[in-house]
Amino acid sequence: MTAIPPVDAPGAPAHTGSTATRYLGFVVAGGLALLVALGLFISPPSIEQGDATRIMYIHVPSATTMYYGFGLAGFASAMYLWKKTEFWDLLAGAAAEVGLVFCGLALATGSIWGKPTWGSYWQWDARLTSTLLLFVLFSGYLAVRALQMDTAVRAKRAAFVALFAMIDLPIVHYSVDWWRSLHQEPTLARRDPEIDGMLLFSLMTGMLVFALLFTWLLIHRFRVEFLARRHETKGLADAIATRRAEVHLDQSHRSPDVLDASTGAMETTP
């Protein structure tokens, strides 16, 4: 990994927002308002599940967004191992973190939906169980990223954890699937989806809005981490500069043969 430049290097962003992200933020806010209106008021209750189906407008988009996050984290980790640049490391971390938030949201909303539908908050169903396992796997990934150590070494180890999780993903999925399965079959994947027009429209709106929300959060999380690293570098650089200034101040009042802290060499004042 290349050395991190100081925070006040030319071209370095000073904050996490930009004109583009501000516009994106407005679009996301509007989209979320539209989704609430569609989900709670405009779309009709479903024939089979009644009002309980409304949580699907959050649950399904959360689950698909979770896959974007974890998929991107896996891809960025592979790219990091290839390119060894800070960009891919930061992208992997940001994507995994945002993905984990949506994974938690998918689990929570699924659980809330399960209570009236299945009669309990949790079922040992294949997809639920493998999603929870995925949540724990990526929690481990973030635990590695949170370690206080050299950023390049940490980035490499984290990248291998993410790659292992990606390889483990199908293994987890199929083993749990063969173990047991109660989850509703995917409704949208069918060639002839049995879903009302307005319900489908609301669901698709949810997917689009959540994808935009994911992008917005990802950009901000990426920039926060980018700035945080530079802040750390700057803190160290400032401390060194202050210490050097103190030494130089000392030298002007001292007798000959003082140690120059900046070079480590002995110097003699004339």
Next chain:
Amino acid sequence: MLTDARLVAGKDLRLEFRSRVTTTQVLPFVVAIVLLFGFAFEPDADLLVEVTPGLFWMTVLFASMLSIQRSFGIESADGVRDGLRLSGMNPSGIFLGKAAAVFVQLIAVEVVLGFTVTILYGAPIDGLGVLIVTALAATAALAGAGTMFGVLAAGLHGRETLLPLLFLPAVAPVLIAASQAHGLALAGDSGSGLRWSALLALFAVVYVSFGALAFGPLLEES
């Protein structure tokens, strides 16, 4: 690569044989767990026999944590890890050697554990062929994944807590498949049991291959 693997496995097993950590610490530990499970579930014979496959493999998972930590603990003193790095040995060979040493120790643990659950829980020994195939495949998968995570956590602060967090959820599929195969073998359904064992063999190939590829870059900076 295989010569290096043999050398490293020989070194680890010789160390283990001389220090007797597996026999004096890991084996009493697994017997203690079997005993504690008995206390937790009441010594109701039927229930214990029913849950024996799950308890057996949970105990193996706990024991594998100890073996893996020990496998990298012996490298931490006196800069042995630096020695390994500088030895010029093939990193994949080092990985295979360390995984093989963990594999041999875990198989020894499983044999003792098998006898213990048979005696204490009254679990039957049916479908011995399937049980052996299952044990070999599941242990290879655990040793492969464990050695990979072992080197990943080596030398880190908090490695004792990080290793279980990374390793245990990652090998959940092994626990599922091994418990299923074990349960089916005990129930006399060897055909279905073997299907799970075949799945375990696939997991072992995937984990060992990934570990062999990742070990070099991870050892470089551990």
